[in-house]
Amino acid sequence: MHTLLNPTNDYVFKRLFVEAPELLVALINDLRPDLPDITAVEILNPNIEPSDLAGKYIILDVLARDANGHCYNVEVQVRRYGAWNKRGLFYLARTLGGQLQAGEDYQELRASIGLHLLDFDLFTATKTERQQAIWRFEMRDETQPQVTLGNIFQLNLIELNKADRLGLPPGPLRTWITFFKHWQEELTMTAITHEPVIQAMNRLRALSADEEARRQAFVRERALHDEVSFLNEAKREGRQEGRDQAREEVARNLLTMNLLTDEQIATAAGLTEATVKALRDASR
Template sequence: MTDLLDPTNDYVFKRLFADAPDLLVDLINDLRPDLPNITSVEVLNPTIEASELTGKYIILDVLARDGEGHCYNVEVQVRRYGAWHKRGLFYLARTLGLQLGSGEDYQELRASVGLHLLDFDLFMETAAERAQAVWRFEMRDERQPDVTLGNILQMNLIEK
């Protein structure tokens, strides 16, 4: 019997979705119920450059776009470290900012969605009090959470 490759390895993770985009479509559809189901995605960074393998980490494990233009940054994170969420937010904002060129209408912006698969519990201080492993963050008013700026920026976290 042969051992399977570890899907939390950056190289294996990226190759898995680049080689089997239908799996990525299923993951995205399961995690963004407020948007219409997609039928296909274009993986925008299917190859792994040699410099990425020797660098600190692979930037944007999987960057994809669906037929409506919504962008997805799909990452796996196996180690908990202090600034990972800031990096994720930076990538999310960057995928939104890179959608438009000079003079293009802001109405053309599509959702930028971060999908982060975490191999740890991020919110450990509340882990005993909750049975929640899937988190979704959007732009909302602090005092009136029903007042929202829409779902154009959203960060989805799936904890271990």
């Protein structure tokens, strides 16, 4: 029996929900239960190109439109990077702005809604932030938040790890969190009764038995690991460069005193004699 693929792998996530639009409808409805349910969606970006899988900085999202013309950008993110929020807002704004053709009435503008599942903790600075896992950002007044420009531009975030730790009230959203965090735990998943999540598990099992899907998921996972390794290596190189600069600054200060030999300065600063000599020659 094949090990189940990880549904938070964005390739697997996209395959699960693009190939079963009815599951995407259920997911959207369950992630935003206070808004009217939708009944069907059109997938606007169903294809996954080979270059997308190896593209370390590409996020495989699902872009869909419901019968009323409202657009949904649904994605899962497994890694945190500095500009993720700007990227999310940029593409959401582009989705909003791209709805109208030249000369069309602004009244025809429909909502653009981002639904991002984050497989990491994002807001952790304060106790209240650490106790909240579901976030909605809209256009509201700062001093009177009840005054709003409407929910036509809306970004929803769900921190999966935090939601799992905090324990949401029983209901469809909680079962989706269980799916994304505990898909490998057979006893846990067999206790699920929410039909869309049961269907998602069945699709995940079928996808996991597909050798080509497993290969593509591995290619995607490797690309994401390569990105993390690249970023960590850049950080390590930056730290090493900073240490080298600090050592050279110590050596320069000792050289200005003109009290020690190059060998003594090299020992004190942690540099080679050749480096100290080069610094001495450069200061002349």
